[in-house]
Amino acid sequence: MTKLRLALDAMGGDDAPKIVIKGADIAKAKNPDIDVVFVGDEAAIAPLLKRTTTLRQAEIIHCLDKVESDENVSQAVRKGKGTSMWKAIEQVQNGNCDAVVSAGNTGALMAIAKLQLRPMEGVKRPAIATFLPTETSDVCMLDLGANIECDADNLVQFAIMGAAFSRSVQKIERPSIGLLNVGAEDQKGHEYLREAAETLADERFGLNYAGFVEGTDITTGSTDVVVTDGFTGNVALKTAEGTALLVGRYLRAAFTESLFSKIAYLFASAALRRVKHRLDPRVHNGAVFLGLNGLAVKSHGGTDELGFSNAIKVAVDLVEYGFIPDVQKAIAHYTTIKEQDESGT
Amino acid sequence: MTKLRLALDAMGGDDAPKIVIKGADIAKAKNPDIDVVFVGDEAAIAPLLKRTTTLRQAEIIHCLDKVESDENVSQAVRKGKGTSMWKAIEQVQNGNCDAVVSAGNTGALMAIAKLQLRPMEGVKRPAIATFLPTETSDVCMLDLGANIECDADNLVQFAIMGAAFSRSVQKIERPSIGLLNVGAEDQKGHEYLREAAETLADERFGLNYAGFVEGTDITTGSTDVVVTDGFTGNVALKTAEGTALLVGRYLRAAFTESLFSKIAYLFASAALRRVKHRLDPRVHNGAVFLGLNGLAVKSHGGTDELGFSNAIKVAVDLVEYGFIPDVQKAIAHYTTIKEQDESGT
Numbered sequence: 001m002t003k004l005r006l007a008l009d010a011m012g013g014d015d016a017p018k019i020v021i022k023g024a025d026i027a028k029a030k031n032p033d034i035d036v037v038f039v040g041d042e043a044a045i046a047p048l049l050k051r052t053t054t055l056r057q058a059e060i061i062h063c064l065d066k067v068e069s070d071e072n073v074s075q076a077v078r079k080g081k082g083t084s085m086w087k088a089i090e091q092v093q094n095g096n097c098d099a100v101v102s103a104g105n106t107g108a109l110m111a112i113a114k115l116q117l118r119p120m121e122g123v124k125r126p127a128i129a130t131f132l133p134t135e136t137s138d139v140c141m142l143d144l145g146a147n148i149e150c151d152a153d154n155l156v157q158f159a160i161m162g163a164a165f166s167r168s169v170q171k172i173e174r175p176s177i178g179l180l181n182v183g184a185e186d187q188k189g190h191e192y193l194r195e196a197a198e199t200l201a202d203e204r205f206g207l208n209y210a211g212f213v214e215g216t217d218i219t220t221g222s223t224d225v226v227v228t229d230g231f232t233g234n235v236a237l238k239t240a241e242g243t244a245l246l247v248g249r250y251l252r253a254a255f256t257e258s259l260f261s262k263i264a265y266l267f268a269s270a271a272l273r274r275v276k277h278r279l280d281p282r283v284h285n286g287a288v289f290l291g292l293n294g295l296a297v298k299s300h301g302g303t304d305e306l307g308f309s310n311a312i313k314v315a316v317d318l319v320e321y322g323f324i325p326d327v328q329k330a331i332a333h334y335t336t337i338k339e340q341d342e343s344g345t
Numbered sequence: 346m347t348k349l350r351l352a353l354d355a356m357g358g359d360d361a362p363k364i365v366i367k368g369a370d371i372a373k374a375k376n377p378d379i380d381v382v383f384v385g386d387e388a389a390i391a392p393l394l395k396r397t398t399t400l401r402q403a404e405i406i407h408c409l410d411k412v413e414s415d416e417n418v419s420q421a422v423r424k425g426k427g428t429s430m431w432k433a434i435e436q437v438q439n440g441n442c443d444a445v446v447s448a449g450n451t452g453a454l455m456a457i458a459k460l461q462l463r464p465m466e467g468v469k470r471p472a473i474a475t476f477l478p479t480e481t482s483d484v485c486m487l488d489l490g491a492n493i494e495c496d497a498d499n500l501v502q503f504a505i506m507g508a509a510f511s512r513s514v515q516k517i518e519r520p521s522i523g524l525l526n527v528g529a530e531d532q533k534g535h536e537y538l539r540e541a542a543e544t545l546a547d548e549r550f551g552l553n554y555a556g557f558v559e560g561t562d563i564t565t566g567s568t569d570v571v572v573t574d575g576f577t578g579n580v581a582l583k584t585a586e587g588t589a590l591l592v593g594r595y596l597r598a599a600f601t602e603s604l605f606s607k608i609a610y611l612f613a614s615a616a617l618r619r620v621k622h623r624l625d626p627r628v629h630n631g632a633v634f635l636g637l638n639g640l641a642v643k644s645h646g647g648t649d650e651l652g653f654s655n656a657i658k659v660a661v662d663l664v665e666y667g668f669i670p671d672v673q674k675a676i677a678h679y680t681t682i683k684e685q686d687e688s689g690t
Contacts, residue, residue: 275599
């Protein structure tokens with residue numbers, strides 16, 4: 001069996017290249033069948049590799065330039081080719097690696113990945129997806145901001161890709177799909193949502209469509225996948241993050257209010273830490289740009305090595321499951337039926 | 346000075362008419378200058394009034410029918426006229442009362458209020474607004490679902506109404522206004538958002554526009570008002586609610602996991618209750634349908650008497666501040682400048 005090869009942008013993320021290398025070390029210790037290629041400044045990478053247990057012989061593709069975390073997308077794309085991010089993605093584009101993982105600038109990663117890897121045949125709009133914590137298992141949500149304006153056709157394709165993502169990572173065979181709306185009733189929301197709902201419910205497409213869901217349903221985990229346009233998805237994701245942060249700040253205030261509450265905190269701190277950990281999905285998951293001819297996984301910029309190793313795990317799951325052929329097949333099936341319907345045959 | 350008169354839908358809410366009457370009793374004890382009129386089943390209301398300290402002589406408008414909490418909007422509107430909700434709103438429409446407060450079915454209240462009270466001159470789309478908790482003071486957010494599709498003009502009018510709402514209730518003279526988007530950069534988001542941003546920043550309109558805000562900014566309280574379309578606003582509000590509930594469930598799980606965590610809970614429970622209370626804005630605030638020729642305040646259906654008395658307080662604030670004349674003036678000013686611009690004078 002050929003080993004699975006991953007390109008890692010060694011220079012992306014708040015604490016790069018340290019966490020990238022430590023994260024890769026953890027991932028490789030768990031799964032020796034993966035090979036990793038570090039892309040970035042050799043002088044910074046090589047000494048750190050020596051301290052690892054599994055990566056002393058790992059390959060380095062040297063380059064000095066990198067995309068800054070606060071750089072705007074067009075700037076990053078212009079300076080592009082010399083950067084570790086660009087060269088890491090190139091390893092997937094030229095077939096040298098199976099997937100790329102970066103904790104760098106999200107916008108730049110998405111733009112450069114799209115530019116190099118191009119959308120898959122039949123996929124009109126690639127979409128950004130991630131997993132969010134819920135009361136039960138995690139929920140896959142997309143699009144999170146790649147597509148501001150969407151039509152029914154885009155949303156159906158997001159559903160197909162989201163279901164394949166859920167199958168790859170969560171091993172759910174027929175993930176249930178919810179369409180985000182302002183109410184569960186059929187007549188609610190935008191016209192294109194009703195149109196998308198009709199297609200999703202069409203049995204010929206073989207999707208496990210569960211109907212409209214509301215904002216409150218995202219976190220109850222009522223469906224495995226939640227589909228929405230990139231504008232709404234981005235606002236919902238950030239509102240959820242903001243709310244979790246707000247609760248955290250309220251808790252901190254409540255536990256420092258008085259001497260008694262400070263003592264209470266000593267008892268409560270273990271439980272509070274567990275809750276905090278469960279709530280930060282970005283630190284232990286990767287966001288993925290779905291629908292390209294190649295896999296690009298984004299790890300959270302502020303993640304630690306464990307978080308980065310989990311992003312690597314997402315990339316490995318996608319490769320091993322065969323996310324790309326799965327989506328290719330599903331999109332081809334969908335496109336064929338749609339074309340038949342349109343030509344009236 | 347004429348007393349301020351409020352019509353209360355005595356039959357709306359999970360625990361009506363009890364909490365309506367108790368809530369009114371609290372409000373009147375604090376502010377004897379308000380008169381209340383209860384609309385609903387006299388046989389249920391009268392005995393409860395006898396037990397109050399301030400409402401033994403309060404007026405009752407008797408009617409037997411009511412809108413059920415799970416009734417759909419068109420059904421509620423059809424049966425309309427005989428219900429306590431309809432008759433309570435009618436008291437505002439015919440000038441007998443200054444505002445109406447109901448804890449009943451939100452959709453029905455909005456539909457019946459719009460039907461009876463009609464939009465104010467110049468207001469193209471009335472909008473639903475409420476206050477949400479933030480790290481600092483509360484933030485006014487609108488629209489929360491009355492208008493699924495919005496254009497730039499609608500959003501500017503929401504900003505004008507939201508600012509007046511914030512002035513009325515929070516006594517902030519020039520509330521800062523944020524426009525919800527997927528990034529703070531000028532080139533982001535829908536075309537109509539950029540158009541609205543340009544108008545909001547136009548000094549002739551006298552608005553304190555602070556720029557685009559993101560989902561995470563809602564809960565930091567970076568602006569006093571957050572403006573968005575009804576689809577996005579509804580999803581954001583419900584996602585925030587869902588996330589707060591999720592954290593609550595995680596906390597419960599963390600504090601019941603082991604004997605130690607159960608003991609920890611004994612110490613932490615007071616702090617946790619304080620946080621819970623701060624997070625449930627619907628229980629201590631009212632949602633208002635802004636932009637009608639009359640004031641309709643919606644109290645949360647599951648609220649207690651204190652929550653209902655706070656919804657009454659919102660109605661009183663709006664009347665006393667003169668929300669309607671304030672908005673009338675601002676909308677007229679806005680419309681005049683817009684018409685001048687369009688006619689090129």
